[in-house]
Amino acid sequence: MKKSGKSSSKSKGKNLFDDPLAGDLSEMMLDADWKVARFELTKPKTETVTLRMSKDLLKGIKEEAKKLGLDYQKFMRIMMENHIRRNKAG
Numbered sequence: 257m258k259k260s261g262k263s264s265s266k267s268k269g270k271n272l273f274d275d276p277l278a279g280d281l282s283e284m285m286l287d288a289d290w291k292v293a294r295f296e297l298t299k300p301k302t303e304t305v306t307l308r309m310s311k312d313l314l315k316g317i318k319e320e321a322k323k324l325g326l327d328y329q330k331f332m333r334i335m336m337e338n339h340i341r342r343n344k345a346g
Contacts, residue, residue, distance in 0.1 A: 301333075 314328075321331035 317332060318328045321328040324331065326334075
């Protein structure tokens with residue numbers, strides 16, 4: 257039987273960050289905030305922070321991070337960096 261041009265079930269579970277050029281990215285490009293996380297990618301992480309928050313807030317953060325295929329801690333760092341960068345620019 258000849259395979260169709262559709263993606264296999266293996267690739268359906270793939271994260272866009274695993275292969276950023278796979279599939280139609282137009283929706284991602286239109287909705288993206290397009291801020292570069294300079295600190296996250298270029299500076300070593302040497303400090304530890306302990307933060308208390310509600311279960312609901314942590315759950316929401318983890319859900320948003322999962323949508324982007326990120327670890328929730330990395331997602332939090334990127335969000336904080338973006339906030340700092342916007343405030344410096346404004």
